[in-house]
Amino acid sequence: MKKALTIAGSDCSGGAGIQADLKAFSAHGVFGMSVIVSVVAENTSRVIDIQDITPDMIRKQIDAVFEDIEVDAVKIGMLSQPSCMQAVAEKLKEYKPQNVVVDPVMYAKNGCPLMQPEAIDTLIEVIIPLADVLTPNIPEAEKISGIEINSPAEMEQAAKRIYEMGAKNVLMKGGHAAGDALDILYDGKQFYYYNAERIQTKNTHGTGCTYSSAIASNLALGMNIQAAVEQAKHYVTTAIKHSLSIGKGHGPTHHFYELYKNGLKTIEKSK
Incomplete structure (x- = not known):
C-alpha cells in the first residue's frame, strides 16, 4: 500500500485540515499519516482560537514517521x-x-486568517522551493505573486511568477x-486547463485541503502530474x-461519496 503524510493543522469539526x-x-x-503543526478550534461557522505546536515537536513528529515508514507523497x-x-523545511531537506x-x-x-502576515516571506523563501506542486487559490496567489x-x-501570469x-x-x-x-496548471513549459461546472452550494469547507490531498494521493499511486490533477x-x-x-455554516464535502455509492450497489445486488 502506498503511504502519504499530511503536515497541517487540525480541524476539530472534521471538514478541513488534517482530518x-x-x-x-x-x-x-x-x-x-499526519504531523500536526497547529490545533485549530473551529467549526463550520467560525474559528475560535489557534494554538501552534512547538517547532521542536513538529520536528519530532516528522522524525517519528520518516525513521520508520516509507513516505510516497x-x-x-x-x-x-x-x-x-x-x-518543516529543515526536515524535508x-x-x-x-x-x-x-x-x-x-x-x-x-475568512479568518490562518497564516501570520509576516510568514508569507518565509513561505516564499523556504517552503515554495520545496514544492513539486503548489496549489494556491486566487487570493493566495495574489498575496504570493503580487499580481491582481x-x-x-492573469492566473497564467501569476503562475509564471510563482x-x-x-x-x-x-x-x-x-x-x-x-x-x-x-484551474490552470503550469509546469514551466506549458499550461494545462481543468474545467468543471460551478456547483451552487455553501458546503465547501475543506475543498482546498481535499483537492491537494487527492493530488498527493494520485502522485503516490504513480500518476504523472497532469493525470494526478485531472x-x-x-x-x-x-x-x-x-x-x-452539517453544521450551521459552510458544511464539509463528501470525501467518500463514490465508496458509499458503490457499497450501496453491492448491498442491493446481494439482497
Missing part, C-alpha cells in the same frame, strides 16, 4: 508562522521525500473566480456536488 487530508487519502486507497497545508515553516504538494493555506472558509487576478490570463520562485509545478485554482471552476479535480468536484449539510 480532511486523511479522509482523502483513505478514499484513494492510500495509507495516511507529502501534503503540506496550514503553516501559520515562520518558525513552523523553518522546522533532511529526508528528501518525493511528491511534495503544498497548499499555501492563508484563510479559513469564513481577474482573468485566466513558478520562478522555485515550485516545480503551479496549480492555480479558480474557485474564487466567476463562471465555471477553471483525477483529483474529478474527485473534489464530486465531493462538492454531494457535499454534506
Whole structure:
C-alpha cells in the first residue's frame, strides 16, 4: 500500500485540515499519516482560537514517521508562522521525500486568517522551493505573486511568477473566480486547463485541503502530474456536488461519496 503524510493543522469539526487530508487519502486507497503543526478550534461557522505546536515537536513528529515508514507523497497545508515553516523545511531537506504538494493555506472558509502576515516571506523563501506542486487559490496567489487576478490570463501570469520562485509545478485554482471552476496548471513549459461546472452550494469547507490531498494521493499511486490533477479535480468536484449539510455554516464535502455509492450497489445486488 502506498503511504502519504499530511503536515497541517487540525480541524476539530472534521471538514478541513488534517482530518480532511486523511479522509482523502483513505478514499484513494492510500495509507495516511499526519504531523500536526497547529490545533485549530473551529467549526463550520467560525474559528475560535489557534494554538501552534512547538517547532521542536513538529520536528519530532516528522522524525517519528520518516525513521520508520516509507513516505510516497507529502501534503503540506496550514503553516501559520515562520518558525513552523523553518522546522518543516529543515526536515524535508533532511529526508528528501518525493511528491511534495503544498497548499499555501492563508484563510479559513469564513475568512479568518490562518497564516501570520509576516510568514508569507518565509513561505516564499523556504517552503515554495520545496514544492513539486503548489496549489494556491486566487487570493493566495495574489498575496504570493503580487499580481491582481481577474482573468485566466492573469492566473497564467501569476503562475509564471510563482513558478520562478522555485515550485516545480503551479496549480492555480479558480474557485474564487466567476463562471465555471477553471484551474490552470503550469509546469514551466506549458499550461494545462481543468474545467468543471460551478456547483451552487455553501458546503465547501475543506475543498482546498481535499483537492491537494487527492493530488498527493494520485502522485503516490504513480500518476504523472497532469493525470494526478485531472483525477483529483474529478474527485473534489464530486465531493462538492454531494457535499454534506452539517453544521450551521459552510458544511464539509463528501470525501467518500463514490465508496458509499458503490457499497450501496453491492448491498442491493446481494439482497
